[in-house]
Amino acid sequence: MIRILITGGTFDKRYDEISARLHFTESHVPDMLKLGRSRVDVAIRTVMLVDSLDMTDADRALIAENCAQAPEPRIVVTHGTDTMVETARTIAERARDKTVVLTGAMVPYAFGSSDGLFNLGSALSFAQVLPPGVYVAMNGRYFPYDRVRKNTKTGAFEETGESGAGD
Amino acid sequence: MIRILITGGTFDKRYDEISARLHFTESHVPDMLKLGRSRVDVAIRTVMLVDSLDMTDADRALIAENCAQAPEPRIVVTHGTDTMVETARTIAERARDKTVVLTGAMVPYAFGSSDGLFNLGSALSFAQVLPPGVYVAMNGRYFPYDRVRKNTKTGAFEETGESGAGD
Amino acid sequence: MIRILITGGTFDKRYDEISARLHFTESHVPDMLKLGRSRVDVAIRTVMLVDSLDMTDADRALIAENCAQAPEPRIVVTHGTDTMVETARTIAERARDKTVVLTGAMVPYAFGSSDGLFNLGSALSFAQVLPPGVYVAMNGRYFPYDRVRKNTKTGAFEETGESGAGD
Amino acid sequence: MIRILITGGTFDKRYDEISARLHFTESHVPDMLKLGRSRVDVAIRTVMLVDSLDMTDADRALIAENCAQAPEPRIVVTHGTDTMVETARTIAERARDKTVVLTGAMVPYAFGSSDGLFNLGSALSFAQVLPPGVYVAMNGRYFPYDRVRKNTKTGAFEETGESGAGD
Numbered sequence: 001m002i003r004i005l006i007t008g009g010t011f012d013k014r015y016d017e018i019s020a021r022l023h024f025t026e027s028h029v030p031d032m033l034k035l036g037r038s039r040v041d042v043a044i045r046t047v048m049l050v051d052s053l054d055m056t057d058a059d060r061a062l063i064a065e066n067c068a069q070a071p072e073p074r075i076v077v078t079h080g081t082d083t084m085v086e087t088a089r090t091i092a093e094r095a096r097d098k099t100v101v102l103t104g105a106m107v108p109y110a111f112g113s114s115d116g117l118f119n120l121g122s123a124l125s126f127a128q129v130l131p132p133g134v135y136v137a138m139n140g141r142y143f144p145y146d147r148v149r150k151n152t153k154t155g156a157f158e159e160t161g162e163s164g165a166g167d
Numbered sequence: 168m169i170r171i172l173i174t175g176g177t178f179d180k181r182y183d184e185i186s187a188r189l190h191f192t193e194s195h196v197p198d199m200l201k202l203g204r205s206r207v208d209v210a211i212r213t214v215m216l217v218d219s220l221d222m223t224d225a226d227r228a229l230i231a232e233n234c235a236q237a238p239e240p241r242i243v244v245t246h247g248t249d250t251m252v253e254t255a256r257t258i259a260e261r262a263r264d265k266t267v268v269l270t271g272a273m274v275p276y277a278f279g280s281s282d283g284l285f286n287l288g289s290a291l292s293f294a295q296v297l298p299p300g301v302y303v304a305m306n307g308r309y310f311p312y313d314r315v316r317k318n319t320k321t322g323a324f325e326e327t328g329e330s331g332a333g334d
Numbered sequence: 335m336i337r338i339l340i341t342g343g344t345f346d347k348r349y350d351e352i353s354a355r356l357h358f359t360e361s362h363v364p365d366m367l368k369l370g371r372s373r374v375d376v377a378i379r380t381v382m383l384v385d386s387l388d389m390t391d392a393d394r395a396l397i398a399e400n401c402a403q404a405p406e407p408r409i410v411v412t413h414g415t416d417t418m419v420e421t422a423r424t425i426a427e428r429a430r431d432k433t434v435v436l437t438g439a440m441v442p443y444a445f446g447s448s449d450g451l452f453n454l455g456s457a458l459s460f461a462q463v464l465p466p467g468v469y470v471a472m473n474g475r476y477f478p479y480d481r482v483r484k485n486t487k488t489g490a491f492e493e494t495g496e497s498g499a500g501d
Numbered sequence: 502m503i504r505i506l507i508t509g510g511t512f513d514k515r516y517d518e519i520s521a522r523l524h525f526t527e528s529h530v531p532d533m534l535k536l537g538r539s540r541v542d543v544a545i546r547t548v549m550l551v552d553s554l555d556m557t558d559a560d561r562a563l564i565a566e567n568c569a570q571a572p573e574p575r576i577v578v579t580h581g582t583d584t585m586v587e588t589a590r591t592i593a594e595r596a597r598d599k600t601v602v603l604t605g606a607m608v609p610y611a612f613g614s615s616d617g618l619f620n621l622g623s624a625l626s627f628a629q630v631l632p633p634g635v636y637v638a639m640n641g642r643y644f645p646y647d648r649v650r651k652n653t654k655t656g657a658f659e660e661t662g663e664s665g666a667g668d
Contacts, residue, residue, distance in 0.1 A: 010521065015614075017607040018656050020511060020523075036285030037273055038307035039323055106204055106518040111612040112446075113516075118203030121288030124307050129296045140205035140291050155519050156206055177354065182447075184440040185489050187344065189354075273351040278445040279613075280349075322352050370619030371607055372641035373657055440538055452537030455622030458641050463630045474539035474625050490540055 001041040002127055003072040004029060007063055007087075008049040009080030011105040011116050024049035028109040029078060032120050040124055043072065052080025052087070052104075060090040067095040074127045077102045078120075081150055081157075084136055088145035092134040100134045101127040101142070106155050168208040169294055170239040171196060174230055174254075175216040176247030178272040178283050191216035195276040196245060199287050207291055210239065219247025219254070219271075227257040234262040241294045244269045245287075248317055248324075251303055255312035259301040267301045268294040268309070273322050335375040336461055337406040338363060341397055341421075342383040343414030345439040345450050358383035362443040363412060366454050374458055377406065386414025386421070386438075394424040401429040408461045411436045412454075415484055415491075418470055422479035426468040434468045435461040435476070440489050502542040503628055504573040505530060508564055508588075509550040510581030512606040512617050525550035529610040530579060533621050541625055544573065553581025553588070553605075561591040568596040575628045578603045579621075582651055582658075585637055589646035593635040601635045602628040602643070607656050 006012070006027045013022040027046055047066050048059060064087075067075050075095075079087055081104045088102050103123035105116035123137040134145040138157040149160050173179070173194045180189040194213055214233050215226060231254075234242055242262075246254055248271045255269050270290035272283035290304040301312040305324040316327050340346070340361045347356040361380055381400050382393060398421075401409050409429075413421055415438045422436050437457035439450035457471040468479040472491040483494050507513070507528045514523040528547055548567050549560060565588075568576050576596075580588055582605045589603050604624035606617035624638040635646040639658040650661050 010518075015608055015612055017511075018654070022521075022523075032285070033307070035280065035282060036289075036307060037282045037305075037323065038285070039325075040307040107516055110614065111516055113202065113611065115202060115204045117284045118199070118205070118288035121285035121307065122203075122292040125289040125292035125304070125309070126296065128309070129293065137292070138204075140200070140203060140207040140288065142292070142295070153519070156204065158206075177351075182441055182445055184344075185487070187356075189356075274349055277447065278349055280444065320352070366619070367641070369614065369616060370623075370641060371616045371639075371657065372619070373659075374641040447536065449536060449538045451618045452533070452539070452622035455619035455641065456537075456626040459623040459626035459638070459643070460630065462643070463627065471626070472538075474534070474537060474541040474622065476626070476629070490538065492540075 001043060001072050002124065003070040003075045004042050004044045005063065005066050005070075005075060005077045006044065006046040006049070007052075007055075007059075007077060007079050009052050009078060009084075009104045010108055011078050011080075012049060013108040014110050015108075022108070027078070028116070029120070032109060032117055036117060036121055038124070040128070050080075052083040055080070055083055055087070060087050063087055064091045064094040067091050067098060067100050070098075073098050073132075075100045076123045076127050079104050081106065081138070081155075084138075085145065085148055085150065088134050088136055092145050096134060097132050099127055099130050099132050101130070101137050102135070103137045168210060168239050169291065170237040170242045171209050171211045172230065172233050172237075172242060172244045173211065173213040173216070174219075174222075174226075174244060174246050176219050176245060176271045177275055178245050178247075179216060180275040181277050182275075189275070194245070195283070196287070199276060199284055203284060203288055205291070207295070217247075219250040222247070222250055222254065227254045230254055231258045231261040234258050234265060234267050237265075240265050240299075242267045243290045243294050246271050248273065248305070248322075252312065252315055252317065255301050255303055259312050263301060264299050266294055266297050266299050268297070268304045269302070270304045335377060335406050336458065337404040337409045338376050338378045339397065339400050339404075339409060339411045340378065340380040340383070341386075341389075341393075341411060341413050343386050343412060343438045344442055345412050345414070346383060347442040348444050349442075356442070361412070362450070363454070366443060366451055370451060370455055372458070374462070384414075386417040389414070389417055389421065394421045397421055398425045398428040401425050401432060401434050404432075407432050407466075409434045410457045410461050413438050415440065415472070415489075418472075419479065419482055419484065422468050422470055426479050430468060431466050433461055433464050433466050435464070435471050436469070437471045502544060502573050503625065504571040504576045505543050505545045506564065506567050506571075506576060506578045507545065507547040507550070508553075508556075508560075508578060508580045510553050510579060510585075510605045511609055512579050512581075513550060514609040515611050516609075523609070528579070529617070530621070533610060533618055537618060537622055539625070541629070551581075553584040556581070556584055556588070561588045564588055565592045565595040568592050568599060568601050571599075574599050574633075576601045577624045577628050580605050582607065582639070582656075585639075586646065586649055586651065589635050589637055589649075593646050597635060598633050600628055600631050600633050602631070602638050603636070604638045
């Protein structure tokens with residue numbers, strides 16, 4: 001069984017037609033798994049629904065705590081892309097004995113042009129086969145948490161080439 | 168680099184509004200990779216565009232030959248679901264030293280409710296990390312080619328539990 | 335109030351992922367009106383759900399009878415495009431004192447590329463303002479029933495230019 | 502021939518995945534007409550692409566001037582919903598000898614759940630048959646410009662019941 005921890009991010013944003021703003025109501029992850037005809041055994045928990053730019057240290061600690069205490073050894077975390085790498089580092093401090101894969105989306109799933117479904121299929125797959133460690137799965141690729149950054153100009157994730165630990 | 172071999176299947180069917188029939192024109196895979204913001208290095212080849220119920224032994228031999236001769240050690244094959252397992256077996260006879268992942272879709276990508284994007288993200292991810300062998304990636308899971316069957320009632324892929332070789 | 339009579343057609347076809355065929359389950363019209371944020375007062379009745387190529391004379395008589403007996407003076411009929419003009423003629427024989435607008439779609443609403451929502455918005459609007467008579471509303475235009483034909487090559491509706499009665 | 506004047510509004514907003522904001526690049530109207538298989542003879546002009554909350558008196562004067570000077574007697578104006586009624590009044594001062602229909606959308610066309618295609622089909626249809634006057638076409642209905650208001654709580658347009666001139 002795989003644990004899915006939902007934290008919000010672009011992935012789950014919706015357009016509120018009265019205020020004309022993007023907001024959160026509930027996660028699309030269950031609908032996405034249904035659309036993907038997923039038969040992976042999962043346990044889903046919505047930890048929070050926030051924009052990752054608004055995440056506090058306490059939020060990150062809470063997510064890491066959820067990873068550490070989950071009974072499942074394999075975890076997918078949906079997360080905003082802007083601070084995904086920062087949260088990955090926090091998780092690595094507390095739950096590096098598990099396989100934790102963070103993913104997100106550049107465009108809300110509710111909008112037609114989202115990469116969300118592709119990314120969820122990807123993250124769920126990497127989570128089933130990668131050895132223990134904390135990873136970011138974006139753009140069809142996976143990166144160890146300490147060798148990745150988001151290129152803020154292109155929006156793509158890329159290797160830093162400045163890994164410390166060697167993994 | 169990953170080789171993607173396109174063979175058709177529901178995945179790539181389109182609705183022809185003049186004849187009111189499903190048909191093939193060209194593959195959606197490049198559009199899907201773009202939508203997924205994929206940055207995986209891939210080489211795409213359209214081997215054929217056929218319904219897998221119409222595939223002949225010669226077609227399967229051709230697909231297997233393409234797997235065997237591809238310079239890349241990791242391959243994704245898009246394929247109709249009805250005879251995916253049969254083609255997987257043919258590939259396993261000729262290219263078992265490579266990691267070959269077959270995937271497809273229950274609903275054409277061009278229709279809103281397709282599982283195709285989820286499956287492509289999944290297959291591409293499994294292809295990057297699984298050891299050499301031939302696999303089917305559907306429903307978010309992966310199966311060795313000799314332990315899987317399509318449940319024709321539910322449309323889902325499941326383990327046969329009757330593996331011979333142990334793989 | 336406007337009466338909406340549903341008869342099937344491409345408009346309402348769905349893709350059955352087990353049989354890989356197009357079929358009917360229930361009409362999309364209520365969902366489409368919701369998506370269009372329609373606040374037109376409507377009474378919807380599903381008369382049948384058939385491919386218009388399979389319609390019999392008895393089917394057409396039943397549709398015409400529903401038009402004649404509806405208490406509302408303004409009616410929209412959703413219908414397959416192939417024999418839409420034929421049914422329009424049958425309706426004109428029995429209910430020419432009402433404003434009846436037939437519409438349909440070239441691609442099923444459930445598929446992303448459908449003209450259905452555009453056509454429904456169009457037909458519902460024409461039905462509110464055209465004088466009594468039987469019309470086909472397709473391609474953003476409206477045509478009196480006796481001056482229109484479907485161009486089977488382009489799929490578009492066009493004036494016949496060979497009107498008999500002068501309407 | 503019908504003149505279509507594009508002014509922006511929610512209708513044409515897009516999601517910019519780098520800045521995570523809604524913005525304008527170019528209008529979706531040509532794509533929407535293609536999707537609707539429209540064969541209405543139209544001349545399209547993009548007058549501006551702005552949020553209607555940001556529209557100035559000069560902007561409204563420019564739109565009205567475009568209506569007055571267009572050679573076509575029938576005009577559709579795409580516009581943000583928040584100040585659509587205000588612009589309709591300005592147009593009515595200068596071009597009341599023409600049939601001018603304003604429409605818009607509650608959700609951007611680029612997002613799956615938009616009412617835009619329904620509204621465009623509706624507005625284009627009303628523009629073909631309504632007598633000279635300035636109208637708002639939303640929610641499948643049409644309203645003379647001086648008897649309509651947007652209900653800011655529900656997002657729907659409704660009659661004011663406080664018509665002055667009687668139209």
